[in-house]
Amino acid sequence: MSQFIAPPSETNGYLRVRCNGGLNQQRSAICNAVVAARIMNATLVLPELDTNSFWRDESGFPGIYDVAHFLKTLKNDIHIVTSLPKIMSKGKTKKLKAHQIRPPRDAPLSWYTTFALEEMKKYEAIYLTPFSHRLAEDIDDPELQRLRCRVNYHALRFKPHIMKISNEIVNKLQSEGHFMSIHLRFEMDMLAFAGCIDIFTPEEQEILIKYREQNFAEKKLVYRERRLIGKCPLTPEEVGLILRAIGFTNSTRIYLASGEIFGGDRFMSPFRAMFPCLDNHSSVGPEKLEENDRGLAGSAVDYMVCLMSDIFMPTYDGPSNFANNLMGHRLYYGFRTTVTPNRKALAPIFMDREEGHVTGFDDRVRQVMFNAHFGGPHKRIHPESFYTNSWPECFCHMNPKNPADKCPSDDAHEVLDGQLQNEEIEDADLNTTKNIESTTQTEETMI
Numbered sequence: 089m090s091q092f093i094a095p096p097s098e099t100n101g102y103l104r105v106r107c108n109g110g111l112n113q114q115r116s117a118i119c120n121a122v123v124a125a126r127i128m129n130a131t132l133v134l135p136e137l138d139t140n141s142f143w144r145d146e147s148g149f150p151g152i153y154d155v156a157h158f159l160k161t162l163k164n165d166i167h168i169v170t171s172l173p174k175i176m177s178k179g180k181t182k183k184l185k186a187h188q189i190r191p192p193r194d195a196p197l198s199w200y201t202t203f204a205l206e207e208m209k210k211y212e213a214i215y216l217t218p219f220s221h222r223l224a225e226d227i228d229d230p231e232l233q234r235l236r237c238r239v240n241y242h243a244l245r246f247k248p249h250i251m252k253i254s255n256e257i258v259n260k261l262q263s264e265g266h267f268m269s270i271h272l273r274f275e276m277d278m279l280a281f282a283g284c285i286d287i288f289t290p291e292e293q294e295i296l297i298k299y300r301e302q303n304f305a306e307k308k309l310v311y312r313e314r315r316l317i318g319k320c321p322l323t324p325e326e327v328g329l330i331l332r333a334i335g336f337t338n339s340t341r342i343y344l345a346s347g348e349i350f351g352g353d354r355f356m357s358p359f360r361a362m363f364p365c366l367d368n369h370s371s372v373g374p375e376k377l378e379e380n381d382r383g384l385a386g387s388a389v390d391y392m393v394c395l396m397s398d399i400f401m402p403t404y405d406g407p408s409n410f411a412n413n414l415m416g417h418r419l420y421y422g423f424r425t426t427v428t429p430n431r432k433a434l435a436p437i438f439m440d441r442e443e444g445h446v447t448g449f450d451d452r453v454r455q456v457m458f459n460a461h462f463g464g465p466h467k468r469i470h471p472e473s474f475y476t477n478s479w480p481e482c483f484c485h486m487n488p489k490n491p492a493d494k495c496p497s498d499d500a501h502e503v504l505d506g507q508l509q510n511e512e513i514e515d516a517d518l519n520t521t522k523n524i525e526s527t528t529q530t531e532e533t534m535i
């Protein structure tokens with residue numbers, strides 16, 4: 089076990105950040121903020137979540153995450169406050185004002201320990217915004233990478249009501265046996281981003297083109313070329329064909345994590361014909377989730393159900409932070425089975441099928457699909473993200489070169505199992521966490 093020393097009691101100042109993007113882009117930004125505060129010996133102000141993005145959610149960090157658990161888990165790593173302190177100025181008390189800085193994308197650690205630190209010492213508090221992808225993923229310091237895992241997989245726990253709904257859904261689904269979850273990323277924003285529009289009607293294409301113009305950089309995108317390099321999201325029908333080819337039958341229970349499927353039932357009905365036992369958080373979850381199901385809470389429930397499902401299949405990883413973080417999380421929680429279709433290798437097989445060459449289709453799909461790791465340990469190769477695969481940094485070793493990497497006991501599995509069980513019990517023990525909520529409200533800290 090390594091020696092990770094406690095943060096010094098002297099602080100160099102306050103670090104305020106504003107995360108942006110969807111639930112999981114913000115999640116990795118929170119991990120980065122903790123690492124930044126640690127290397128700067130700064131006091132972290134509870135990270136602010138974006139309220140203006142596509143997801144339009146106003147609940148903020150305390151509305152989604154269990155603040156008390158976050159503070160407790162990280163108490164040996166950094167100092168955290170829920171808002172900037174008040175200061176005396178000209179006889180009046182007012183809130184300390186943070187100096188705003190726009191950090192460079194994927195900034196190296198040295199940016200934080202030089203420029204940002206100097207500004208922090210000058211102003212007492214700095215405010216980094218926007219704060220997604222503002223710290224390089226590759227850090228040559230396993231302790232700091234482990235700190236990221238500690239934040240991502242231990243400190244960030246959803247609020248009790250989200251955990252409760254998720255548990256209920258999982259219990260309901262598991263009462264009928266195993267189930268698979270699919271993150272079906274066939275939503276308008278992703279399709280517009282990918283630029284794979286030829287399969288849609290002229291009216292639908294117009295919507296996608298308009299959204300693309302308004303939100304993304306201009307780029308000439310040719311459907312066939314995009315598809316051949318694996319950049320087109322799988323259609324629901326393609327997902328169904330893959331699952332059928334690798335042996336899943338119409339009795340397979342599937343939980344769909346997805347926003348509104350673009351193109352609607354035209355695309356969903358072929359999938360439903362192959363896999364009729366289909367659920368989502370509206371069909372199995374409580375009704376009250378529905379009114380907010382585009383917000384972060386709906387996304388958080390989907391995240392938890394996908395985390396706990398027996399098998400998880402993302403249909404569009406790469407630019408999807410939801411799928412990426414889940415793959416990383418499932419890997420961390422004991423290499424849970426994940427089916428990741430290689431879209432690039434599958435594209436020519438689907439194209440042949442569309443031209444009428446159906447013989448050998450299933451065999452060819454199987455050849456591609458069984459040439460994967462299914463969520464087992466594998467070496468991270470660039471551009472795979474640390475948030476998708478924290479192996480080996482966040483896993484202990486039986487015969488390490490560095491003693492800090494050593495597993496805690498002879499039987500690491502037993503210890504890990506014990507820890508996991510404790511976490512699950514803690515998660516299920518909702519009564520103990522309920523009381524804390526009222527003490528963790530943050531004040532509005534916008535400048």
Ligand SMILES: *[C@@H]1O[C@H](CO)[C@@H](O)[C@H](O)[C@H]1NC(C)=O
Nearest residue numbers: 095096100127128129201205
């Ligand atoms: C942070 O504190 C540690 C231990 O007290 C010290 O070694 C390190 O130099 C400090 N770093 C900064 C950037 O102040």
Ligand SMILES: *[C@@H]1O[C@H](CO)[C@@H](O)[C@H](O)[C@H]1NC(C)=O
Nearest residue numbers: 337338339361362363364365
């Ligand atoms: C599944 O397919 C079999 C035929 O292969 C059929 O008899 C059965 O009714 C189907 N089940 C469902 C739920 O559609």
Ligand SMILES: *[C@@H]1O[C@H](CO)[C@@H](O)[C@H](O)[C@H]1NC(C)=O
Nearest residue numbers: 346347348349367368370371
């Ligand atoms: C969820 O399932 C219900 C019932 O099957 C369906 O009406 C609804 O459209 C589904 N929602 C999404 C987002 O797929």
Ligand SMILES: *[C@@H]1O[C@H](CO)[C@@H](O)[C@H](O)[C@H]1NC(C)=O
Nearest residue numbers: 513516517518519520521522
């Ligand atoms: C949790 O609280 C409910 C009502 O507040 C009570 O009925 C139940 O026994 C409690 N459960 C535990 C495990 O303490």
